[in-house]
Amino acid sequence: AQKVTQAQTEISVVEKEDVTLDCVYETRDTTYYLFWYKQPPSGELVFLIRRNSFDEQNEISGRYSWNFQKSTSSFNFTITASQVVDSAVYFCALSAYQGAQKLVFGQGTRLTINP
């Protein structure tokens, strides 16, 4: 069985602070994919990143960075110099199904960036 845990239900920080969203996963599959999605108030889930289980390189995209550590089954997401527009619910998700994807989502972390 697969499971994704996002222990932080809500985070509130002041603009320009750095913030890290935690994600811990469980799977028995040797091949799997991890994702982060952002859900702003409009409702759409916006894809941020996909990482496969063979690639433990950290990734940086602008103010966003991701730290994948297979040894601790974690895939954490850091926003540097946060902005009000970063306010949203962020979901970490896991997929191990080849072919059509079957995403298992974490419960989500509601991030509020205050001006």
Add this chain to the structure above:
Amino acid sequence: DTEVTQTPKHLVMGMTNKKSLKCEQHMGHRAMYWYKQKAKKPPELMFVYSYEKLSINESVPSRFSPECPNSSLLNLHLHALQPEDSALYLCASSQDRTSGGRRGTGELFFGEGSRLTVL
């Protein structure tokens, strides 16, 4: 702007009504999905279509009936719903990784959702 379009954005219906949610994508994706999301919860998978065939049904009640008329369209027909079915219904599409030739990136692209209220 999302490349997955869902209509209507909002729908209010009675328990005896019949209505449909529609989803359209023009990215050439061959897998399409319906997810249900209740307030403050993560999305839950309902159905997956792969190459226009139903490949996953997550034990969804028969009052929800999916249909995939072609590779770009996905419908969800609603009949005799209950108030607890009120939720945000999200459509998504993806490149099926088993598609012949080119391997897709695999991530799902979501629409903005249809917010359904059942009275």
